[in-house]
Amino acid sequence: MASFDTAMAEWALGEAKKKGATAAEILFSSGESLAAGVRLGETEKLTSSRERRLGMRVFVGQSSATASTAEMDRNSIADFIADTVTLARLTAADPWSGLPDPALHPASFRELGLSDPECGIIDADRALQIARAAEKAALGADSRIKNSEGAEFDSGRYQIMLVNSQGFSGEYEGSSFSLVVQPIAQDGETMQHGYWYTTNRRFDKLEDAEAVGKTAAARALRRLGARKVKTTKVPVVFDPEMAGGLIRTLAGAASGPALYKGTSFLIDRLGEQVAAGGVTIVDDGTMPGALGSKPFDGEGLATRRQHLVERGILRTYLLDCYSARKLKLAPTGNASRSVGSPPTVSTTNLYLEPGQYTPEQVIGSVKQGLYVTEMIGFGINMVTGDYSRGAGGLWIEDGKLAYPVQEITIAGNLKEMFLNIEMIGNDLHWRTSVVSPTLKIAEMTIAGA
Amino acid sequence: MSKELAHPERFFGDRFGMSERALERILGTALERKADHADLYFEYKNSEALGLEESMVNHTAKSVSHGVGVRVNVEDRTGYAYSDEVTIDRMRLAAEAARAIADQRAEVPALQIGTPVPRHALYDVETTPLEIPLEQRARLLEDIDRAARAHDPRVKNVIASIAAERKIVMVATSEGTIAADVQPLCRLNVSVVAEDGKGGRQIGTFGGGGRVEYEYFLESERWRQYALEAARQAIVNLDADEAPAGEMVVVLGPGWPGILLHEAIGHGLEGDFNRKAVSAFSGRIGQKVASELCTVVDDGTIPLRRGSLNVDDEGTPTSRTVLIEKGILRGYLQDRLNGRLMKMKPTGNGRRESFAYAPMPRMTNTFMLAGESTPEEIIKSVKHGLYAVSFGGGQVDITNGKFVFSASEAYLIEDGHVTRPVKGATLIGNGPDVLTRVSRVGNDLALDSGIGTCGKDGQSVPVGVGLPTIRVDGLTVGGTRA
Numbered sequence: 001m002a003s004f005d006t007a008m009a010e011w012a013l014g015e016a017k018k019k020g021a022t023a024a025e026i027l028f029s030s031g032e033s034l035a036a037g038v039r040l041g042e043t044e045k046l047t048s049s050r051e052r053r054l055g056m057r058v059f060v061g062q063s064s065a066t067a068s069t070a071e072m073d074r075n076s077i078a079d080f081i082a083d084t085v086t087l088a089r090l091t092a093a094d095p096w097s098g099l100p101d102p103a104l105h106p107a108s109f110r111e112l113g114l115s116d117p118e119c120g121i122i123d124a125d126r127a128l129q130i131a132r133a134a135e136k137a138a139l140g141a142d143s144r145i146k147n148s149e150g151a152e153f154d155s156g157r158y159q160i161m162l163v164n165s166q167g168f169s170g171e172y173e174g175s176s177f178s179l180v181v182q183p184i185a186q187d188g189e190t191m192q193h194g195y196w197y198t199t200n201r202r203f204d205k206l207e208d209a210e211a212v213g214k215t216a217a218a219r220a221l222r223r224l225g226a227r228k229v230k231t232t233k234v235p236v237v238f239d240p241e242m243a244g245g246l247i248r249t250l251a252g253a254a255s256g257p258a259l260y261k262g263t264s265f266l267i268d269r270l271g272e273q274v275a276a277g278g279v280t281i282v283d284d285g286t287m288p289g290a291l292g293s294k295p296f297d298g299e300g301l302a303t304r305r306q307h308l309v310e311r312g313i314l315r316t317y318l319l320d321c322y323s324a325r326k327l328k329l330a331p332t333g334n335a336s337r338s339v340g341s342p343p344t345v346s347t348t349n350l351y352l353e354p355g356q357y358t359p360e361q362v363i364g365s366v367k368q369g370l371y372v373t374e375m376i377g378f379g380i381n382m383v384t385g386d387y388s389r390g391a392g393g394l395w396i397e398d399g400k401l402a403y404p405v406q407e408i409t410i411a412g413n414l415k416e417m418f419l420n421i422e423m424i425g426n427d428l429h430w431r432t433s434v435v436s437p438t439l440k441i442a443e444m445t446i447a448g449a
Numbered sequence: 450m451s452k453e454l455a456h457p458e459r460f461f462g463d464r465f466g467m468s469e470r471a472l473e474r475i476l477g478t479a480l481e482r483k484a485d486h487a488d489l490y491f492e493y494k495n496s497e498a499l500g501l502e503e504s505m506v507n508h509t510a511k512s513v514s515h516g517v518g519v520r521v522n523v524e525d526r527t528g529y530a531y532s533d534e535v536t537i538d539r540m541r542l543a544a545e546a547a548r549a550i551a552d553q554r555a556e557v558p559a560l561q562i563g564t565p566v567p568r569h570a571l572y573d574v575e576t577t578p579l580e581i582p583l584e585q586r587a588r589l590l591e592d593i594d595r596a597a598r599a600h601d602p603r604v605k606n607v608i609a610s611i612a613a614e615r616k617i618v619m620v621a622t623s624e625g626t627i628a629a630d631v632q633p634l635c636r637l638n639v640s641v642v643a644e645d646g647k648g649g650r651q652i653g654t655f656g657g658g659g660r661v662e663y664e665y666f667l668e669s670e671r672w673r674q675y676a677l678e679a680a681r682q683a684i685v686n687l688d689a690d691e692a693p694a695g696e697m698v699v700v701l702g703p704g705w706p707g708i709l710l711h712e713a714i715g716h717g718l719e720g721d722f723n724r725k726a727v728s729a730f731s732g733r734i735g736q737k738v739a740s741e742l743c744t745v746v747d748d749g750t751i752p753l754r755r756g757s758l759n760v761d762d763e764g765t766p767t768s769r770t771v772l773i774e775k776g777i778l779r780g781y782l783q784d785r786l787n788g789r790l791m792k793m794k795p796t797g798n799g800r801r802e803s804f805a806y807a808p809m810p811r812m813t814n815t816f817m818l819a820g821e822s823t824p825e826e827i828i829k830s831v832k833h834g835l836y837a838v839s840f841g842g843g844q845v846d847i848t849n850g851k852f853v854f855s856a857s858e859a860y861l862i863e864d865g866h867v868t869r870p871v872k873g874a875t876l877i878g879n880g881p882d883v884l885t886r887v888s889r890v891g892n893d894l895a896l897d898s899g900i901g902t903c904g905k906d907g908q909s910v911p912v913g914v915g916l917p918t919i920r921v922d923g924l925t926v927g928g929t930r931a
Binding site for chain 1: 502505506507508509510511512513514515516525526527528529530531532533534543546547549550583584587605606608640642644650651652692694695696725726727729805807841842843844845846848849851852853854855857872873874875877878879925926927928929930931
């Protein structure tokens with residue numbers, strides 16, 4: 001790879017200045033990966049990749065433009081910079097635009113252990129072997145597991161470099177490994193797929209392949225025989241996977257761009273109660289080795305640990321510099337960049353602090369209700385908080401999981417749903433970068449037969 | 450289209466030095482082990498986006514990307530490798546990585562690249578929106594902002610964007626064929642936030658586009674229709690009541706509500722899922738899966754449409770495929786790999802998001818043919834039900850067949866009349882039987898305005914849908930009023 005180093009970045013920043021930019025920022029990302037898939041025991045696919053992208057944000061006064069290119073020779077980059085400066089000149093002067101206040105750039109970075117120190121890309125033979133073991137465990141789990149959408153093992157490494165014209169320069173690299181298994185359970189005419197996964201920055205911290213396969217099989221099997229229930233209002237228990245989706249949505253409503261555009265149900269709610277008293281939600285970009293950690297955000301600000309919600313009170317919004325200026329608040333280190341787009345906001349490692357109940361106790365508290373384990377569709381109105389999604393799971397009768405249900409929806413309003421979190425499980429597991437324990441919401445509308 | 454692109458198959462040769470001999474050598478490397486098929490996919494894409502917020506065009510972004518993907522198929526196995534460096538050396542490495550899927554050594558076949566593939570001419574536009582001066586595009590967004598705000602004082606914010614791209618693709622195959630295409634694509638989008646002054650806030654969204662020239666948005670002031678439609682929808686929703694919950698008669702309006710077909714039928718008929726027998730439609734060709742009123746097609750050959758292509762991303766010309774004919778399941782959507790394995794012809798539905806992905810069967814423009822009822826008759830026939838005219842996204846579980854799609858503008862039907870607006874709600878049904886409940890089909894078939902993007906296995910591709918007004922006797926509506 002004709003590598004793009006800091007010297008090259010400094011040259012590019014100089015070129016931008018020469019062309020008339022008053023400030024500029026370079027983002028360079030590169031990566032390599034290998035994905036290996038098996039299906040029904042046979043190798044199905046091998047995909048190997050390498051990518052590198054150069055992104056640039058330039059400012060001419062208060063006007064700015066963002067651009068990205070794959071053409072990496074100096075002549076092409078020089079043309080690219082000239083085009084980007086021209087684009088910026090044609091863009092409206094926006095009083096809130098600009099690089100961060102230079103005082104906000106950290107002097108040094110934390111070592112966060114984002115790369116596996118021992119393992120690089122896992123070679124095809126080994127990757128296939130792991131995927132095969134996981135799928136085999138799923139297929140062998142029960143005679144009703146007869147088919148499969150396969151298992152896939154991926155590994156990748158990436159590098160990020162961010163340099164700006166006010167002296168910030170930072171680089172980091174990371175690794176990722178993941179295994180996904182998707183068996184299909186069949187009973188007579190009906191089929192259900194199951195899905196389970198493990199993902200980590202360190203190869204040796206992945207869950208055991210056979211265990212992942214068995215869990216996937218169990219998740220497919222427990223859906224067999226699912227029926228529709230009658231339309232009703234009942235308590236709904238979200239399993240940890242589905243509960244994670246709920247807090248991700250809350251973080252979306254608390255993000256700067258949604259707030260200043262008027263497309264959030266959390267406008268003007270800072271300092272107010274937005275969730276039940278037991279709910280504390282933390283965003284922490286500094287956890288060593290965690291999937292959502294990074295030393296600095298998409299604008300070169302240090303990431304941090306902060307309470308989004310503390311005992312039910314909304315404590316902070318999640319802000320990049322632009323939305324922070326617009327909302328007259330301080331940025332929170334949550335800027336996220338892809339090379340070709342201006343900064344937006346994302347969470348780092350987001351979690352809801354565990355409560356005191358075992359999942360069995362949470363389910364046990366429900367006389368009639370739904371334990372939701374699957375959701376489909378995008379029926380969330382972020383402006384009003386209205387929530388209506390396709391759901392599947394297990395029906396709870398007298399505190400026990402009784403039978404699987406499907407082809408129903410669950411509906412409510414997120415503002416009320418968070419206030420109505422009645423019980424919080426003690427089962428917080430760091431499986432991805434957004435996690436929650438089991439949650440019970442006092443009442444939602446189930447639409448069915 | 451500019452002169453350099455009159456022969457898109459020469460573009461990669463001229464720019465990256467990819468002569469036909471070089472392509473043959475790379476394919477030869479890919480085929481050093483025994484394989485059924487190999488191909489090279491080249492892509493060069495320019496895109497630009499402008500965004501307006503708070504009456505200011507303050508976001509502009511542009512990008513240039515290029516890359517090449519090498520694929521080797523052996524039986525049902527796929528080796529794929531890609532690189533964003535379009536050089537002979539990089540491609541040789543990619544070919545070596547891709548052929549790792551094959552295990553037996555083979556005589557490299559004699560290859561002669563150069564048989565051109567016939568292709569449609571569905572979007573031979575003179576210029577793409579990328580060539581329109583940026584100031585002009587920015588002024589259009591400002592006009593949209595003014596039009597939406599002038600529509601009603603309750604309009605508080607307008608978010609508008611125009612995104613345009615031009616993609617040049619070329620596919621060279623081990624069968625010796627070579628196909629190239631220049632694919633313009635543009636989308637104009639408007640979201641309007643309205644406030645009622647009593648604490649209520651709502652959003653309305655509308656947009657459109659396709660493989661069109663910039664003038665498309667100026668014809669009959671289409672841009673103004675988009676702005677007013679988004680504003681109207683936001684304001685209607687300010688007064689919306691709680692949506693009902695439970696199973697009821699649902700009347701779907703024409704156009705974008707065709708997302709029903711995309712989710713309920715289309716995905717389940719993609720060749721890969723059926724070859725693997727993991728679809729709720731697997732093995733059901735020839736069976737009745739819809740009422741006799743329903744004929745559903747996927748057609749990639751409609752001029753200027755967002756979902757149309759001259760050739761698919763494997764170099765196969767697109768076609769019109771009948772999926773359901775008068776209620777009977779007739780066909781699947783196929784790419785090369787799945788067509789070969791199922792002994793069916795590829796239907797021109799092999800698509801990919803970019804060079805970073807191997808192709809798979811995907812929809813193009815999926816719609817139901819018109820029937821004979823008038824929309825008025827259909828509404829009049831309903832005693833109590835829901836009339837849903839505008840939707841957000843949808844999703845399907847292809848294995849159990851359950852699908853959802855979410856209404857963003859809907860009304861109650863009471864005693865044959867459309868009455869009050871109700872809030873958005875998700876509708877859920879079962880793909881293999883939802884169309885058996887279609888009891889009336891309107892004479893007002895419309896295709897959507899050009900806004901669809903379909904996601905599958907992490908890949909997004911532009912698609913279209915269409916529907917006449919239809920009556921479905923029983924679909925579960927996921928509101929809050931039980």
